[in-house]
Structures are given as structure tokens and as C-alpha cells.
Amino acid sequence: MSIASKMNIREIARLAGVSVATVSRVINNSESVKPATRERVQAVMTENNYVPSATARDLSFQRSEVVAVVVPDLKNPFFYGLIEGITRVAEKNHYQVLIFNTNEDAQKEYQVLETIRQRNAAGILITATGVRDGHTGAMLKEFQASGTPVVLIDRFVEGGEGLDTVMADNEAGSYEAVCELIRQGHERIAIIAGEKTLSPVYERELGYRRALTENGVKIRSMYIAYGNQMADRSYSCMKRLLSLSKPPTAVFCGNNQMSLGALRYLIENGMVAGKDIGIVGFDDIDVLNDVGIPLSVVDRSEKEMGRKAMEMLVRHMKDRDAQSAHVSVPTRLILRGSEKADGVEPRTRKPGNRRRDT
Amino acid sequence: MSIASKMNIREIARLAGVSVATVSRVINNSESVKPATRERVQAVMTENNYVPSATARDLSFQRSEVVAVVVPDLKNPFFYGLIEGITRVAEKNHYQVLIFNTNEDAQKEYQVLETIRQRNAAGILITATGVRDGHTGAMLKEFQASGTPVVLIDRFVEGGEGLDTVMADNEAGSYEAVCELIRQGHERIAIIAGEKTLSPVYERELGYRRALTENGVKIRSMYIAYGNQMADRSYSCMKRLLSLSKPPTAVFCGNNQMSLGALRYLIENGMVAGKDIGIVGFDDIDVLNDVGIPLSVVDRSEKEMGRKAMEMLVRHMKDRDAQSAHVSVPTRLILRGSEKADGVEPRTRKPGNRRRDT
DNA sequence: TTGTATGCGTTATCAC
């Protein structure tokens, strides 16, 4: 439309024959301004294709409408769902979303948080990487203290006690999954866990251990493999597990990427999940189901987690005195057959399962 | 660390016993400032955990370090690869990335562009949705004209002529894929295309048509199915195609989501790609390959496209007079076996293939 | 080499 190059509130005021204060009032449709002048001002604004500068508003307001989202791995589909949930709620509340990828690198995370501080973000949603050294936690607490609310997603952070959290019930989800494996008759059950320092990894291992213990299955350290959150290491873990003299008949994988790594090893070696070995993963992989690969998984709604997290953040941004909260998103065991294995007979006496017992 | 609440340049100046101008000079390590005072100022800054306000800098500088990225579907992995490439280059050049999802909704896109205007973004990377009505194109040209460079990714936009573009060579990629199907002996070859108004869709159909024509295979409209960019519609298309009295022996799918929709229909009906029917898709789906489902595809590097696009944007942001450019990212045909079908014998005389002929 | 004063585009506090 128009040139709209040097349009500012002053110019609009001049053209409408009013003061900048009045224009500002119209923009924020605040207070009383005579309908006639309001209309005149609005006319001039649309006529000149004018939009107020968010930068200037932010400076004057001492706030911003930008929310920072920090994730450790933009390649992991889990975060796609998360981000989608986040953006949807953000948009509804007129917030914009700034994305940062830390690549599971704590140093990078510090830099990112520094950048966020400069930007004066309105709030922070983070799945942290530097969870153990206390540095990230301290920085986040500082943000919170200085009026920039923080919500931790998926992972706890050392030193971040008291911050809002949205977590899945990892322990219960794993417990349920491993109980199912036991119910299927498996006795040599392995787990491919991830980076030990991450809370979800730890909790999932806890669920695994409790399931075995409560059902009288002995825990053997050789069946506990630690990788990281990526597929490649999981592939190696699977290889190691299957080369044991008494290999496991079932494997529980700690996340979606790790499930893929494990599956890839199986496939390359001509093995089929649900037949040659029992497999249950954590986090669903939509595509597999679409194409008829029946992987049983512990599912959690990442979109739901994103929505919840953003809603909590909005609450804090609108009300500085809002109580802190901890949301736990339930998991759901989806059985598609890969939990079985040929030659392993389902138990007759059903082992415990918290979900059904209580 | 410290309270760091009301730290601004003035406060730092006071504590360091200098003027704000000097502090500013230190911040921007500009001009000559006596090493001694520089050090003193820096000491005070770190001591007080001070970071300059990006908002204030932006306002003063009349620029910003935020780049807006607009995509039509945050569920499609293609865009995550794109975003990963973008963020990587952005970060290197100290830009931050604001993400907007239009959900393939043109109206939404207008709103988003309005928001971006307010934010005074330094540049815009967009895979547009409103490609046909000229509105989006006009807005983008306005941005470009008023000093906010724009790079179109993946899709042309009506009215956006002259803007920078990063596109895949869709026509050639499709041509190559369909030639391969012909070489495999297929004669009844269908295409599941998407939303006709989108340039990649159109170009892929062109490649399909050229391949058939050049190889003397008659084009039949019943073998051309139009869906949208999503899996569900593609599923329906596949269903319709296979219910024809003379169903196709091979199908070329217009994008990754559509490949999945088609595969799902096949699987639900007990058919196997590469055996009961030949399938080639556009855009690779990593997971499938990981788990041993050999889908042949036309691959393009979305990460590379993201990198290229951001690099072009950076060039323009740094130099307002930079020449506009059009980058075409080559595609690569990856054959994994799904292009074959039982009962269809490969041709002996090889049909043309632009890649190899020239 | 350093300091003073003004501007960036808005909002908010006063007056009128």
C-alpha cells in the first residue's frame, strides 16, 4: 500500500491533528477518548498502514511479548509436538515464540540463557541440558526472581527447586511397561537407559527396577545399558546386550530415538521385534504405526505437555504472584504386539500393575 | 549471583566513575577508549552481572537481531530440518529465530506478517501459504522495499517476483523418479499430487508429465489424484486409485506426509510397496529406512535449504544493496526397491533421464 | 580519550 516508511506515533498525531498521547490512548483503546477523535485517529492509522513499534512499546512498558523456548534437540519428534502445543497457546495469548536449540550442550545453554536475558523475554520454557552442575539451575532461579517466570519441561534441574514443572510420570510409565513384559513371561529383561544425569532417565530406570523387584525378578546389572539420548549409542547397547551369553528376551528402550537405534540393530541382524525379542519403547513414533510396524510404547502427549507448560507460563506472566505448580502428565501403555517373543509363555498369575490395582 | 535487577548503562557508568558514553563504547568495543578505563568498566559490568538491553539497543539502532521464520506446518519433519539449518546459521551470525506457524491458512499468514512488522524483524524466511491471491506477495514485497529482506523457501508466491528464493528442483526430481518407474516397466503410473496452487506441487506434476510424454506413455487424468499436503487426503487418493478398474501399478507421491498416507492404505489392505505396487515418494523419511522399510524417494536436503536461505538473508541484512539471488537445491533419487512391482518387467531400452544424459 | 546532549517510538504522569 503506502510507503509507510517513517510512520511513527508522532507523525500519526500530526496528521490526525491530535497529540501523541491521544494516539497512544487509541492504540491501547484505553481511557476515555471522544468517539469522533478516536475514529479520526484510527482512520489515519489504517490509511497510512501504521503499526506501532513493538520494540518501543517493550522498552516503555518494561516487558516484552516474546517467550523463549529452549530445547536440546530439534531433530527429536518429541519436541515437534511440544513446540506445536506451545505455539498454539502462545498465539492465543499474543505471545511470540523464540526458539533455541542447545544440542545437548551445557555450554551452549549458558550462552542461550545470556541471550535470553538480553532480549528481556517475558518467560522461559526449557528442557534443560545442564541439569547437574547447578549453573543452569541458578540462572533460571535468577530469572524467576527478577520477574521472568520459568517452566521446566520434561527434566528437573539441580538448583532449580521451586520452579514450575511439567513432567511425565516416567516412573509409573516404565513400571507399567516392564510389568507387562513380565506378564508376557519374560524374565531376562534389559533396559537401554540414557544419560544418567537426566531426571527422566533416572526415573524410568527406577520404574524398571521396581517392576522387577515387586515381581521377584532379579535385577542384573549386565542387563542395564547406559547410552545417551541418541539412536547410535542405543544401537551399540543393543549389540552388546545381544552378544551376552544369556541375552535378554526383552528390552525396554528409554526414549524414541533409542527405540529406533535398537530396532535398527535388530533389523540389520534379521530379527523381528515381537517375535525374536520383546521390545517396548518410551514415547510413541507415529510413523511406525502408520506403516504397520507394531511397536509397543509408553505414550505421553507431548502436545499436551507443551500446552500445559505454556498455560502455566501465561498464568505467571499475567500474575506475578501466581503460585508455583507442578504438573504431571500421565502416560499410557500402548500394546501392539512387540512386547511378546516366541518361546516366552505369558504368566498365568498376573503380576502387579499400579494402574489397575489402585 | 547479584541482584542485578535495576542494572542499566547509567548505573554501570556511575559505579565505574565514567560517563554512559564510555560504557557504551566499551560494550560495542568501538573507537578508542583507554585500556585502563576499559578494564575498569568491564570489571564493573561482570561484577554486576550486567547485560545491555537488546530492546533498547534495537530501538536506538533502528534495527533488530530477530529473524522471523514462517512455516505452514509444524508437524512436518521437513520443516524441522529446515529450521535446524536456519537456527544453526542464525546463531553463528548472532541472530535469533522467531517461529510462526500458519497451519496452511492464508488468513493466519496475514496476521503473522502484521505481527512481524510490529516486531521490526531484521529479515523474513517464509514458506508461504497464501501463494495465489497476491496479498501475501504484496506484503512481502513491501517488507523488502522498506528494508526488511525476504527469502522465499520451497514455494513461489504470486506477486513476490524478484524476492530471493531457495527452491528444490522439483521438476527434475519428479522427472527422474517417474523415468525410473518407467524403466522398471510400469506403464500405468499414477501421481498423488497436493494443493494445485502450490508451486512445488505444480512443478512435480510437470516433471511427472514430461517423463511420461518423453517416454511415450499416455497421460491419463484418472491417474492424477489431487489431495492436499496432508496424509489423510493422500490415503483417500490411494484408495480411489486402487479401486479403478485398471489400477496403476506404480504411484508417485508428492511429499513425505502423502507417502505415509499412501503407505498406510497399502498396509491396511495387506499390500507391500515394491511387490504388489511400485511406490516412489518425494522427500525422504529417515525413520522408515532405520526400521528397514525400503521406500524409494526423491531426496532433497532440507537442512541445506535452511542453511542456504539463512545465509542469503544474512547477506542482505548486512548489505542492503546485495543482489537478489535464486538458489536451486538439487534433488537426489534414492532407490531402495519400492519402485518395483511383481509382474512388471524392467524395460530393456532405457528411457531418458536428464541427469545422466547431460 | 572522555563527557554532554539528543534521539529512537512508546507509555504514563501530570496538568489543563
Place this chain on the structure above:
DNA sequence: GTGATAACGCATACAA
């Protein structure tokens, strides 16, 4: 109702 004018935090021409 409306209008001056001082913030907001920083950069910079101009002085010193």
C-alpha cells in the same frame, strides 16, 4: 477529553 513532557535504556554527533 486532551495535551505537554518526562521516562524507558542505549547509541552517537559534537564538544571539550
